[in-house]
Amino acid sequence: MRNQFEEALHFRHACKLFDAAKKITEEDLHFILDAGRMAPSSFGMEPWEFWVVQDGSLKEQMRPLCWNQPQITTCSDLVVLLSRKNLRSTNPYVVEQFRPRGELFEKYLQTYHDFIDARSDEEIDCWSGKQVYIASAFIMLGAASIEIDSCPIEGFDKEKLEALLKVDTENFEIQHLIALGYRAKEQQPRSRRPFEEVVKFL
Numbered sequence: 511m512r513n514q515f516e517e518a519l520h521f522r523h524a525c526k527l528f529d530a531a532k533k534i535t536e537e538d539l540h541f542i543l544d545a546g547r548m549a550p551s552s553f554g555m556e557p558w559e560f561w562v563v564q565d566g567s568l569k570e571q572m573r574p575l576c577w578n579q580p581q582i583t584t585c586s587d588l589v590v591l592l593s594r595k596n597l598r599s600t601n602p603y604v605v606e607q608f609r610p611r612g613e614l615f616e617k618y619l620q621t622y623h624d625f626i627d628a629r630s631d632e633e634i635d636c637w638s639g640k641q642v643y644i645a646s647a648f649i650m651l652g653a654a655s656i657e658i659d660s661c662p663i664e665g666f667d668k669e670k671l672e673a674l675l676k677v678d679t680e681n682f683e684i685q686h687l688i689a690l691g692y693r694a695k696e697q698q699p700r701s702r703r704p705f706e707e708v709v710k711f712l
């Protein structure tokens with residue numbers, strides 16, 4: 511398992527150009543998206559939705575709003591990751607997320623209230639957005655584990671993209687995109703700061 515994880519780590523890179531002729535099977539795509547669904551989130555809030563763009567003409571419309579990046583139109587599937595907004599403890603979505611806790615329902619809701627409600631709207635939306643990045647890591651590593659390439663994408667015009675995709679911006683916002691598919695050429699050598707510089711043992 512360790513070796514397989516290591517292989518996935520080394521396989522994954524931010525793929526800048528996909529082979530547009532190669533499509534991900536439905537089964538593989540389900541596996542990858544399910545890895546995102548299984549990701550942890552603070553309080554188990556799962557404050558995310560994953561929208562999968564498969565339609566070529568929609569990808570064409572999205573590309574100019576995404577810094578004209580070729581990944582948008584060459585990928586097989588383009589995942590739009592959205593976070594929920596307004597997640598105060600009175601939001602019915604929040605209340606329902608705590609329902610499966612059974613007898614601990616009230617306790618969870620109270621702890622969540624103490625944790626969240628004193629924050630500003632912006633801080634709460636930011637907290638929600640951070641959870642989505644964890645799901646992203648799961649999606650990208652899930653993809654790499656079955657030798658499917660990915661590219662996380664933050665380079666886009668948020669307002670215009672939300673308008674194009676008819677996002678209900680009262681309740682959701684786009685955090686980023688992940689293009690999925692098969693690399694068109696070999697990846698560039700990876701560059702990382704040394705382990706000793708990044709990791710501190712206390």
Ligand SMILES: Cc1cc2nc3c(=O)[nH]c(=O)nc-3n(C[C@H](O)[C@H](O)[C@H](O)COP(=O)(O)O)c2cc1C
Pocket residue numbers: 522523524525526579661662663664665666686700701
């Ligand atoms: C949140 C996030 C947003 C990113 N946005 C873009 C992007 O818009 N376009 C792009 O080509 N790469 C994007 N990247 C990829 C990074 O440039 C890349 O991960 C980094 O250079 C390290 O390279 P590697 O992933 O191949 O190891 C993004 C990465 C992250 C984590």
